[in-house]
Ligand code: ADP
């Protein structure tokens with residue numbers, strides 16, 4: 001009992017931090033003079049699925065990249081799975097082990113096979129034996145429905161297949177939270193569905209997900225909440241139903257009119 005309390009207190013003094021997957025409290029960020037995130041307040045519960053949309057340049061990527069410290073915030077607090085992100089490198093590593101990220105441009109290593117892409121981090125970061133890492137990789141490649149591609153190189157796969165490899169690769173690290181940054185926007189239209197289907201199945205299994213996407217069908221299908229960002233702020237946050245039926249802000253209405 002005492003140990004638990006102490007551990008919690010040293011990790012974070014914020015109430016219920018241990019319940020939430022992500023807490024952003026009064027977060028600000030600047031790129032030089034440019035104020036890119038302005039007072040972001042967001043709590044994501046475990047198992048919650050959040051979709052983030054908004055115009056290009058509104059700060060969506062920056063916001064989710066702050067969650068695994070690919071970008072550094074300058075003001076406010078970010079607490080991920082009970083660990084507050086500070087300059088402490090050990091904590092950053094701790095957080096990154098639990099947070100998977102999938103980017104628009106897959107970011108696979110072109111000179112490694114699909115299987116090697118998936119086993120690299122488990123072997124080198126988690127010190128997992130190669131055989132075990134390969135078994136786990138095959139399990140996830142099967143789950144994203146491309147086990148037969150394991151020995152090919154990324155360049156031999158379609159964009160949709162490469163993105164599914166990127167998702168499988170993240171899952172091999174057994175993350176508690178998955179961040180997606182426009183995972184389908186670089187894909188040819190016929191490949192979007194196969195990637196979204198993979199994301200839907202992940203959502204149905206209870207993964208905590210923050211997804212930047214303009215796929216509003218996906219938002220309707222799986223999101224617990226939809227966030228609209230503009231000029232570095234969260235302008236609106238609501239259930240998909242309320243968000244699409246009855247947007248509260250003029251900027252949200254204008255945005256939805258453009259993309260729906
Ligand atoms: P979004 O993902 O919503 O398109 P971003 O978070 O990528 O928005 O970018 C928000 C703003 O910050 C944009 O105006 C962009 O040009 C700027 N920006 C992004 N990254 C950097 C950077 N590394 N240095 C300076 N400005 C940046």
Ligand code: MG
Pocket residue numbers: 060061062181182
């Ligand atoms: Mg972006």
